[in-house]
Amino acid sequence: MAGINNVGQSGLSYVDQLKSLQDQKKPEETGGKQDLNQEDFLSLLTKQLAQQDPFKPVSNDQMIAQMASFATVDGIGKMNTQFESLNTSMTSNQALQASTLVGRDVLVPGAAGVKEDGAAMSAMVKLPQSLDNVFVRIENEVGQLLRTFEVGSKPAGDNKVEWDGNDDNGNPLPGGKYKVRASGLLDGENREFEVSTYANVNSVLLGKGDGNVLLNLAGFESPVRLAEVLEVGKA
Structure with missing residues (x-):
């Protein structure tokens, strides 16, 4: 991803910030896995812009590439949900049709x-x-x-x-x-x-x-x- 390794005033790269936020979202007791959503990505993008080096600002191309990546991740997540729903519906229809075989x-x-x-x-x-x-x-x-x-x-x-x-x-x-x-x-x-x-x-x-x-x-x-x-x- 273009511009993903920029270092902000905090001294952390974008990848490190992403990992840090993901670690904070992990439940302390259950240890279950939670995925970052689009809101988290936008929050990180805002923080990156606020902490960028004013002498080396993020270019428009880098900004567009990052936002396109966020949109792609969000779209894939929604598509997976829709496929799961479709699979459940198809299985139910198959079971209904198969009931005529009893x-x-x-x-x-x-x-x-x-x-x-x-x-x-x-x-x-x-x-x-x-x-x-x-x-x-x-x-x-x-x-x-x-x-x-x-x-x-x-x-x-x-x-x-x-x-x-x-x-x-x-x-x-x-x-x-x-x-x-x-x-x-x-x-x-x-x-x-x-x-x-x-x-x-x-x-x-x-x-x-x-x-x-x-x-x-x-x-x-x-x-x-x-x-x-x-x-x-x-x-």
């Missing part, structure tokens, strides 16, 4: 999904290219293999697969959390593919002040960010 199924990344008692379970498999045959494995939460079946040839992209909820012996498995694995031969090698599963939305959270809207999903211990939802299914 009771609906959503597709989220991850092999672990929840099967209701006596019902089937769906998942989405992403393939890098078309395959002649895709194999699906169903595991419980501890990784024990319960069912293996083929779903035939599938094109590249997202492919929905259905599990009837039974084990390899045809016995229905109870409701709970299961993992869906998908694999197949790709370029002569057996490869695992990305899987996403469906879950029902129980409630919506505003997050922890970070602007994220979170969804509480049935059977999931931790909430999922709304931004992670890949598809909205049936109610």
